[in-house]
Amino acid sequence: MHRPPTAESEVAAELAVLRPALGPRFAAALPGARAAVLTRLWRALAHEPLPWIARRESGRQGLTLRLPDGRRLHGPRADPYATAGYVTEVRLDRVAYDDPARLMTELAVPHGGGFAAELGHSAASLALSRAAQEPVSPDQAWPVHDWEWEQRVVDGHPYHPNCRSRPGFSVAEQLAYGPEHRPSVRLGLLPVPAGECLVSGAWPEDLRDGDRLLIPVHPWQAAHVLKRSCERGVTAHPLMSLRTLAIPGGPHVKTALSARLTSSVRDISVASVASSAALSAFAETLAARTDGLLHVTRTLGAATPDSPDLAAVLRESPAVYAGPGEHVVPVAALAGTGLPDSPAWSAGFARLALTVGLRLLELGVALEAHGQNLLVVLSASGTPLRLVYRDLADIRVAPSRLARHGVPLPDGLPARILTDDVTALRRKLYGSLVAGSLAATTGSRTALRAALETAVRELPRTADLAALCERPLPAKALTLMRLSPGVTGDQWAELPNPLAPDTD
Template sequence: MDRVHLNPPPAADVAERADAHSVAPLLNCLLREIAEPHRPPEGERRVYRLRGSGRLLRVLGERRPAEPEVRRDGAWQRIGHAELVKLVADELRRHTGSPNHELPAEILDSRDALAALLTARARATPPDDPYLRSEQSLLTGHPYHPAPKARGGGPVATWLPYAPEAHARFPLTLLGLREDAVVEEGDTSALDALGEAPPGYRLLPAHPWQLDLVGPALADAFADGRLLRLGTTDFDAWPTAAIRTLYAPARDLFLKFSLDVRITNDIRRLWRHDLLKLRRTDSLTATALAALDGPAAWLADRGYRTADFAFEELAVLVRDGLRDSVLPGATPLLAAGLVEGFEGSPLHGARDPAAWWRAYLAQVVPPALAAFADHGVVLEAHLQNVLVAVDTDGLPVQALFRDAEGVKLLPDVSRAAGWERLVYCLVVNHLVEIAGALAEHHPGLDPWPAVRRELARHGLPEIPALLASPTLPGKTNLLLRWTGADGADARYLPLPNPLLRA
């Protein structure tokens, strides 16, 4: 990563900002999952009763709560991040009846990682490309996860060189994989163009961080010649918001790797069961998006290559690049980046925010609904899996969807379960967040009547019930992590539905 500032930010400033950025998502989880509104707001502060202990907690603001205070001895007392972590752990023990020593450490690791990212980011040069800036903008990350920036608890030096939030870029490690050990499916020809393998070998790129993590387990393969080290690529790849998915602009290529680190709810491996169903899922999703009457596009996961002796550890997935998918003259941007904010974001600078929002909805909503209605494809249309391309005026003109690993198919899941997942990903995780950011930057705009009108245009039988429901499904990431549930085992609780109010 390029360094441009000689003087790091003051440690006290970094600590204060890291605490503030870490308090907000932890409070969001606590208030969503194990608290309830207690009485009318006290000015700008909202008061909640915690279900585990009955304690009263009040916070400043609603969308990104701050400055938590606990009621003690008849007075409100401010608590910092470390004390909030202890309070959350105590509430969860009381609420669930179960202990968990891992999650508090993970939450503290997330806060410390954020401090390291703040320091590194102040010294780094952001990419010139607005698309890459949007991918690398997620300093705070998932607003409803208790530890959105945790990096597995490892030393900072092991992961910081690969952190998108620190504007990292780096070459890929190239391995030679003996031909009799190759396992692959789909179109992996782009991998063979990354360098030159000796006779009897195929190229296998590796994420250098992953290779550091699993390297000791591969010692025998390097010793007996199943694997060779062939150096690095002659170009850099940029980590995207997903961290383990890298974009190589010089080759217009996305590569997704295994990464044996817990990031949010999952150890981020390319799991065997997901890879074995990849072709079917990707093919059906590509067919669904291609059948639409409009510019929406699917960034296909073309295929994967790995080693038979390290199937998950060394797997690499090849994904379509941008040039053949994005409309001519348009600029793709990560939807999550629009919420987080970055230099040049069109959400901030929209001259007519209501028109901008209508254009956004017209690009994002119809493809997700049509894929479900006409093809039984449940896109994981959350903020990190959707790119929105804008024209030269910053107006949304196209949506691009990605990540076959997160797609669900009917009837592999029931229609009801698929619809609930789609509503969570598209409405709760995505539109609620974009709407909140837009209203924050453009006071006076009510974004929800436009969402209601856009949804009502579509003839799915589930739409009337969605518009009339008092609640929407909200994922319980805090309870999922506390109870040790599988990361893919989504559990939901009811949230107030802003569509009903609209």
Template sequence: MNPDIGHDSPHPAPRALEAAFVTELAAVRPGLSGAYADALPPARAAVLGRLWRALLYEPLPGVAVRDGRRGGAGLRDGRVLSGPPRLPHDIGTPEDRPTVRLDGRAYAHPAELLAAIGMPGAAGLTAELDHSVASLALSLAGAADAGVVGTGEADRSLAYFEQSVIDGHPYHPCCRSRPGFSVADQLAYGPEHRPVVGVDLVAVPADRCRVAGKWPARLRDGDRLLLPVHPWQSRQVLPGLGHQPFAAGAIRARPLMSVRTFAPLAGGPHLKTALTMRMTSQVRDISAGGVTNSAPLSALLSDVVGRLDGRLGITRNLAAASAVVDGAPSADLAALLRESPSDAARLRAGETVVPVAALTARPADGGPPLIRSLLAAAEARWNTVDWLASFARSLLPPMLRLLSWGVALAAHGQNLLVVLDEEARPCRFVYRDLADVRVSPARLAHHGFTVPPLGGKVIGDDPALLRGKLFGHLIGTILGSLVSALAEGDRNTETRLWAAVAAAARRAYDDLPATGENRADRAALFGAELPVKALTLMRLEGTPPGDLWASLPNPLA
């Protein structure tokens, strides 16, 4: 524990990693040093707020009693945590500088607090919190330095909106943890720094690749496939696999929110590359199953979504490939070519496609979330409740109908994009990253769909898992973060916003057949509790692999 943190001094001394970042920053970008120092307190506060939410709502070991509305928790050993009241959907504001007290002692650094709690299996998570704070401070400083590039149409490009998301997942305390990236790497590859990255190409004989779909001629060299590879992966991982770039920096592209997916400057499909490091909860490689499933899953979902009313589209997987290393497809040397959301959205004049995460993101100067700026620019044509009601009426019917048919989309802020017209009206939606969906062969077959051979975790008939996949992301993340961003802490406004969402959900279910499955799905959506991923619990050592869940009070109940 840091001895400089006392009862009346919640301002922590610099942690070792923060100091290391300061030293490296002085060498590679000295002009950012002052901004980085200024960004450390808000970065600590943002990550602490996410950790405090987890302590109040997730089933973490050693926490016996939780009361989010009053801002308190009791540990099994008798110690008491106290801090600001927080509801599960709160995403905080730049003015929020929470202090959490453990038996009266104040903490303002999340890693210091978690270390003091002494939670079982939390050593790795404590280190990740340190990295999340240090990296988020760099993101805040670098984004402010990058500023706004261009005006007019350039500001409405998909890449611009993607790169406007500075602080990552709104509820994950490891929101900016990038433990494999140096400061120089983050400045070179972090989307919030608005770089242009040269994506490498690695040549692999076609007979030593597993391929799904039709690999394009432009990414071939004779009998070899040219696999797009993240330059960090080329430097850190490929030498151990016995490979080196065929063409370094061959494709100029902008990194998108996921860091390892790129939008080529020349247009065309987006490039999803392997990046063998853990960010938030996952190592960002591309599994053999993901390559194998990519084409048949894309075809299935294109068929299913094509039978909707046009309010939801998907980005198709166009091709995928992985190199065979030591006799098996390598998750570290693989790539997927995915239709651009801008192409999948079939934009009309005046329309813009925006990731929902960008709507709730704040600019580096701490101004209002993008959605509030868009509504203000619409010259009072919308109030917040009417806008969210329109959003929910467009989104919930296709999502709930897909669940009825047997498809549960992981519709969180990165995967779901909304098409807005010139007045910020939600027109329709686009979903991307098909690897994280769940499909029920039984439900799909009942509704006349032929399910191709698919492997891995995408297959499952358990209705609880299907509902958790959809409802946890849709209500717990998408709509929760929008309610928080639109209400800006006004609880009365939040109540009206949730009522608008509930009305849209009831109407969507009224339009579905009253089958037993639909009635059960509806009851779960309006139940007392809502299943959401236990994001912090999943990062503790010794917990089972895969998704773990928390039950939160349901704002639609």
């Protein structure tokens, strides 16, 4: 019987034409890539509130999930904070599955078919990403340019099963645009009459042509969405978000990219352009209250002709906040430095990150401090000195907390980011910073617990800290969200508190 092509076979076929020398390395990388995606999927099955899992039974032999129709899934005990691909197979009744896409297809849950296809793309793209790498050892010289740090992050999101899912991107486009492949990308510069554009902040003169603005356009967007060619362009280097690129000697450019990467379609809303200058100024005010422990990259300008498909945001490079001999490193890239192997280093970094995050939360701002948005300034010897934060689009702001501390609420902030709901505020910070950045940096529940235990001893005992130490840890239910197409907004899981002793 003829089987339809899989994402893996499609990538292999394209590679045979484009880069035949990569074919054997791609094939060799597939088992590890499947295990990495399966590990992320198993974490979700073990801990997210999925409605089609009737019961979970944990014991010395592993974890068994019972489905409403009587079927049973069995696999290893699931460490919600582990980042290594330790799940090599899961058994559905008596059949073993090492392929997450095949497992999800066989489960036959609502909306699982589309998700299974995305899992297949994720494993295939991850294998492609790994196949193209040359070995990098922790003692190798540290990068010189900011984008080189970003391009060391090969595996994508540490906990999302769709960590490398790029449907709509051919192999050629992944090689041409994926940051882990280290390409140079020619951003198009599309001229638009200034009178037709919404502009926030100061649009630079070198991106103007008389009475027209030159709006940077990602080449994928130009070809697939705008159906336009751009005569003018500028060379840039993609950062880990793929749609944001660094112009050498210039700003970072966030472009609209109407493709589903990981979970979201990466366009830029008109509302976010309109509010960008106000948010940037507000963030600078808040950062000034952290005694120099936090910098926020300034938004230099944003522009759109009233369309989420054509917009750009210009931001400072985080590298401007590095002093002599210092390095500004995205938190997602820290694991590759070898620094987190030291428990003392991890505890020091956790103390710095929690000090800043909790201080801002007390003032009334919850950062979405995951490993892409949060960067750390390291001394020449690797000591964490202070933090840099970028991309303010998804922070949360509590008007009542701001008022309590005498901080004016500026005009122009988007209504969707304003909330006094303490649960929403803590979810935003703890889900991104603790269940995201700190967990992924330490790489396991045991290591995360050790870092937190040391760090929290030196922090002021507030109600927010008590909630962090004593309650389950919130994390976005990423798989549930992908399987709930009719539900808007974030959905949440509660993970075992890493500061609590193991109970199974």
